Amino acid sequence: MAELQEVQITEEKPLLPGQTPETAKTHSVETPYGSVTFTVYGTPKPKRPAILTYHDVGLNYKSCFQPLFQFGDMQEIIQNFVRVHVDAPGMEEGAPVFPLGYQYPSLDQLADMIPCILQYLNFSTIIGVGVGAGAYILSRYALNHPDTVEGLVLINIDPNAKGWMDWAAHKLTGLTSSIPEMILGHLFSQEELSGNSELIQKYRNIITHAPNLDNIELYWNSYNNRRDLNLERGGDITLKCPVMLVVGDQAPHEDAVVECNSKLDPTQTSFLKMADSGGQPQLTQPGKLTEAFKYFLQGMGYMASSCMTRLSRSRTASLTSAASIDGNRSRSRTLSQSSESGALSSGPPGHTMEVSC
Numbered sequence: 001m002a003e004l005q006e007v008q009i010t011e012e013k014p015l016l017p018g019q020t021p022e023t024a025k026t027h028s029v030e031t032p033y034g035s036v037t038f039t040v041y042g043t044p045k046p047k048r049p050a051i052l053t054y055h056d057v058g059l060n061y062k063s064c065f066q067p068l069f070q071f072g073d074m075q076e077i078i079q080n081f082v083r084v085h086v087d088a089p090g091m092e093e094g095a096p097v098f099p100l101g102y103q104y105p106s107l108d109q110l111a112d113m114i115p116c117i118l119q120y121l122n123f124s125t126i127i128g129v130g131v132g133a134g135a136y137i138l139s140r141y142a143l144n145h146p147d148t149v150e151g152l153v154l155i156n157i158d159p160n161a162k163g164w165m166d167w168a169a170h171k172l173t174g175l176t177s178s179i180p181e182m183i184l185g186h187l188f189s190q191e192e193l194s195g196n197s198e199l200i201q202k203y204r205n206i207i208t209h210a211p212n213l214d215n216i217e218l219y220w221n222s223y224n225n226r227r228d229l230n231l232e233r234g235g236d237i238t239l240k241c242p243v244m245l246v247v248g249d250q251a252p253h254e255d256a257v258v259e260c261n262s263k264l265d266p267t268q269t270s271f272l273k274m275a276d277s278g279g280q281p282q283l284t285q286p287g288k289l290t291e292a293f294k295y296f297l298q299g300m301g302y303m304a305s306s307c308m309t310r311l312s313r314s315r316t317a318s319l320t321s322a323a324s325i326d327g328n329r330s331r332s333r334t335l336s337q338s339s340e341s342g343a344l345s346s347g348p349p350g351h352t353m354e355v356s357c
Helices: 061-069 072-078 107-121 133-144 164-176 179-187 190-195 198-208 213-224 254-263 286-299 316-326
Strands: 003-010 023-031 034-041 050-054 083-087 126-131 149-155 243-248 269-274 334-338 352-356
Touching: 023 107, 034 107, 050 061, 050 107, 050 133, 061 072, 061 083, 061 126, 061 286, 072 286, 083 107, 107 133, 107 213, 126 133, 133 149, 133 213, 149 286, 179 190, 179 198, 179 213, 190 198, 198 213, 243 254, 243 286, 254 269, 269 286
Parallel strands: 050 083, 050 126, 126 149, 149 243, 243 269, 269 334, 334 352
Antiparallel strands: 003 023, 023 034, 034 083
């Protein structure tokens, strides 16, 4: 596998006491569908998978995941796992604009690039963390290579191909809206866009003035031309690893994630609906998502002695009680985080746990 590029970067971020700066190495490798760039943080840990991330349309790995992985409580996780952040072709910083007529890979082909990355790094298994289009890509990869995926965190996943009504709406929107505005409508809720917070202004500026906007449009088109994953609960086509589905309350993809949850094995799937998080929970609620990710990893047998966050300490007794009822930490439950509810309940598969956050 030919290496095209390798640069060493020291990531600037607030450090915890006794913590040293992380060193990142960026690589590009050739695949049957073109070159792909990815950045590796940390060193491989014995008998532990790599955490591999894949970003959504309009973003790259930094703009999609930095607020989450730079969050203070996340540092305990990243010290225990090597991380691989994949940039979709043409989305990496400084990427040249593809020539006119360039055939951008389909989402299925983007998924087929991942084995080349793992082969190059000599990594055997991963825990995937994907948002939107990235969640679809990691799911497709997991369906094709189930033995190499130990777990998936899927944020805002839509496993379905666009139907005729979706296509009609998309075409009509395209007549009156620019590509950046359509992508912003994919990333954030209408309430968020109307509120025009600092976060929205920041990402509107990033996307609208992106020097690789033509490349972004190609990725956007591939996402809109995705095939149906054809997931079926109890069928031959399903995700065989533990899965944590995440979506914000009132987010653009809430219905799609709920439908995806109905198609997966309830004993392997957790569903986390996050209140007050909007369309991008990893940007707006990194603390809540970090805590949920820790519990997810602990359920997989990793980080058993993990330190509890302030939030988890405040409800240790309740969670311990719920876990004892739940037996072997079955992921057959649905998690719903609400800032208004103070009740914590546990029950049979599919029951909703209301957690005060």
